[in-house]
Amino acid sequence: MQHSIFKAGGRWRWRAILVGLCLAAFAQSAGAVLTIEITKGLENALPIAIVPFSWSGPGALPQDVSGIIKADLVSSGRFDALPVKDFLSMPHADKDVVFKDWRLIKAEALVIGSVRALPPGRYQVQFRLYDVFTQKQLAGYRYVVSAGQLRTVAHQISDIIYQKLTGVPGAFDTRIAYITRSGGVRHPVFRLQVADSDGYDPRTILRSPQPLLTPRWSPDGTRLAYVSFEHGHAVVYIQNVDTGQRWKVADFRGINSAPAWSPHGRRLALSLSMSGHPEIYVMNLSDGALKQLTHDSAINTEPSWSPDGRYIAFTSDRSGSPQIFRMTADGEDVTRLTFQGNYNAAPSYSPNGRMITLITEQQGGFHAAILHLRDSDLQILTNTSLDESPTFAPNGQMVLYATIVHGRGVLATVSVDGNVRQLIKTNEGDVREPAWSPFEHQLQAN
């Protein structure tokens, strides 16, 4: 039992998965199933051997833990999972590992593990990661979890393997929020959905016949701020992802939009047009007090906080065309950051604060791009032409954005170096407005 301590985050997640399973049939019919395909992987992807984990317990293992780990690592585009049929041995315990077997098939890393049923209803998951060349164990952990937590454990193991082999934390145990639109012009249905980062278990947390946009995760990953047109005009809400409880945050005259959480989650930057044109404001969430940061009769919208909370980047067309500006969180020292092209918008800071992802227009195409703040270099990431809503993964390795492929709204990710690409599609309608969650709480391991 002492191995089964979960932090609060783990507990609600467990409930979430339980309800998700009960209602899986509906979730399927909601037109919400996401599939991920890699469209470009690394040419020198690291060859890794993942031995299917042993299973000892009654019946079938509820989740294919090693299969999920393999899918995670392959989907990152940075790993080449070697075919199991080529394996010369199938070790599950440390004592059974013969490194020569793995050198022969040119594996550079090896993952072994086991899953064992522990009554009542618990599972012990163990894994070990080895460097085949040095013959050293790089990681090894044991977890005791419920059936509902097996996917979470698998994603967290993937995160550990990713970190040990690339030096950067993995972001597999995270979620994405996004908007789907189905139905025609006359009777559209908009859904705000949350799914695991691998697209598993999509859940509708809000459904409306009116547009929904700009979902933004609170820094603690418990709430989403978003814009809803359910009253016929743009109003900002905050909704608890777990309970469904929600609050109307901003419903002033004009547009209420572009919510952006401060790094501590106590304040919300917004674009409000109650003065007659959109200005950036910051709302103190404890008492609703508003402070106006911009004072310019142009459009001022799409605020994004720097991770240290000192700056807010935003879009303004005060110089004639939409460009990215930055000011202090008090609205001082406004500086223009983009000078290339006639359309730069939707800035969003990287987790390390050194980059801003944005949408830039080049020769009629709208591309997700990265602005490097050190030298103002603007790096275009895509060759699609209707990109929007770019945000960084919580580990800063990928940019998630929405685009149109073959006439359909899809989500896509691209690594910051442009070398790895994925497409995330839904089986019905369009998917758009993605937002990657912050890191989840870690399960207790030993």
Add this chain to the structure above:
Amino acid sequence: MKNKAIISLLALFAVSLAACGGHEAVKPSGAAAGQGAGQGAEASGAGQAGGAQGSALAGQQQQAPAVVLHTVHFAFDSSHIDSTNRAIVEANAAYMNANPQVTVTLQGNTDERGTREYNLALGERRAQSVKRMMRVLGVASDRMKTISFGAERPVALGHNRAAWRLNRRVDFVYSNNN
């Protein structure tokens, strides 16, 4: 005593009716437990959302008379009203000046290109641009409301120039207050 009880029952009934009213077809829910509840919204647990809902935009709106075009179009990232479209605004202003009981909502829209939040702002600017011209043409401000749907309510769903041209627009949506 009995009357009082009936009155309070009626009052309770009225209150519960009021509580039911005003709810629109919006359904929030938790990812975990289905205890969502909300202002003017339909709550449900994850994945319990019910049947399809109609558009909430209907209401007492009515179309402008057929002789008057009620859509003004714009160039990309622009709220400038060119001479062709100015004639449309003038016809609508003439209609409003001749029908003092009528009010209008000017609904600003954009094409899908660019970012959604910027487009929301651009749609508002287009609606305000039309409102300003209507005011110059003699229509009182308090008879005109502006609203922006940004890129969210396209009339054409294609991803091409023809669709974009149709979607960059301000619609005149009239209400008759008689």
